[in-house]
Amino acid sequence: MSQPDIxxxxxxxxxxxxxxxxxxxxxxxxxxxxLVAHLFLPAFAGTxxxxxxxxxxxxxxxDLGPELGPGARLAFSTDSYVxxxxxxxxxxxxxxxxxxxxNDLAVAGAVPLALSVGAILEEGMLLDELGVIxxxxxxxxxxxxxxxxxxxxxxxxSGHGDGLYLNTAGIGLVSAGxxxxxxxxxxxxxxxxxxPIGMHxxxxxxxxxxxxxxxxxxxxxxxxxxxxxxxLAAGLGVAMMRDPTRGGVAATLNEMAVASGTGIEIVERDxxxxxxxxxxxxxxxxxxxxxxxxxxxxxxxxxPDAEAALDTMRRTAVGRGATRIGTVTxxxxxxxxxxxxxxxTRVVDLPLAxxxxxxx
Numbered sequence: 001m002s003q004p005d006i007x008x009x010x011x012x013x014x015x016x017x018x019x020x021x022x023x024x025x026x027x028x029x030x031x032x033x034x035l036v037a038h039l040f041l042p043a044f045a046g047t048x049x050x051x052x053x054x055x056x057x058x059x060x061x062x063d064l065g066p067e068l069g070p071g072a073r074l075a076f077s078t079d080s081y082v083x084x085x086x087x088x089x090x091x092x093x094x095x096x097x098x099x100x101x102x103n104d105l106a107v108a109g110a111v112p113l114a115l116s117v118g119a120i121l122e123e124g125m126l127l128d129e130l131g132v133i134x135x136x137x138x139x140x141x142x143x144x145x146x147x148x149x150x151x152x153x154x155x156x157x158s159g160h161g162d163g164l165y166l167n168t169a170g171i172g173l174v175s176a177g178x179x180x181x182x183x184x185x186x187x188x189x190x191x192x193x194x195x196p197i198g199m200h201x202x203x204x205x206x207x208x209x210x211x212x213x214x215x216x217x218x219x220x221x222x223x224x225x226x227x228x229x230x231x232l233a234a235g236l237g238v239a240m241m242r243d244p245t246r247g248g249v250a251a252t253l254n255e256m257a258v259a260s261g262t263g264i265e266i267v268e269r270d271x272x273x274x275x276x277x278x279x280x281x282x283x284x285x286x287x288x289x290x291x292x293x294x295x296x297x298x299x300x301x302x303x304p305d306a307e308a309a310l311d312t313m314r315r316t317a318v319g320r321g322a323t324r325i326g327t328v329t330x331x332x333x334x335x336x337x338x339x340x341x342x343x344x345t346r347v348v349d350l351p352l353a354x355x356x357x358x359x360x
Contacts, residue, residue: 192325
């Protein structure tokens, strides 16, 4: 874990005197103010609307007049992150929280604009670790071209918070004419997947349980906005998009099928699964279809537009491994069916619970 240069922070005495989080950091007084001013604000600087955060109001008032054209709408999303461990190969809870909310907005067809951050800190957490996480959040926000504009910090007693929980809420702009959702899905539509699955869940599990899978495996956490906006800009018949996080591709496909009142049929061998993920799942008795991802998109698009959509997806960093995995059907509405490698079929049901809890 890289360490921030604490000596370079323009920090008053309390942060230097307290290397760990103390209850006063969540009390709304001087310690709270110094934590925000000298740890969070510098970490979150450098995005277009960062000046709004520096005002430290109880809410952010954003002037979006130039952004909102006729027929444009706002998308709004919120999510909470309780990852254990907080650091894992390729990322940590900070960039995961930013990318997760950015992607929830992106798959709704929105251009993400602004985020809030709520941090629940446990008394005793190291401030240098919190500094790394905050800096990672700021870097992720800048990479996703989204601004962190407001937030809140609370501290709970030692032993009651597992170090750090994060909540991020976000708003984004949906352009006029963009209409995505279950009502748009039709039999004959193609089901596309932006790339290999299962990396995030297995990467977190590897460090949580000290497992070695014979190859380096890192999270796929990344913003997917370039891919989603590229599809919309291309004028293709995109009906619906979702990011397959908790419950993996299986849960996402089931949600799409139930919401749209259609069936979905996938070809199991066409679902891209890295060899390391497949081997780990085989060892642990897990199904890759149910493993969480943090930088992937499931796209339903009109059948004749499938190849053009794949070409568009593959021109982005997060979509280079895009492939078609299935088709929407009028048969078995609300049910997802997979054609197996031996020519049979199986129902891909909604998981009863998470196979791997606390990974997002």
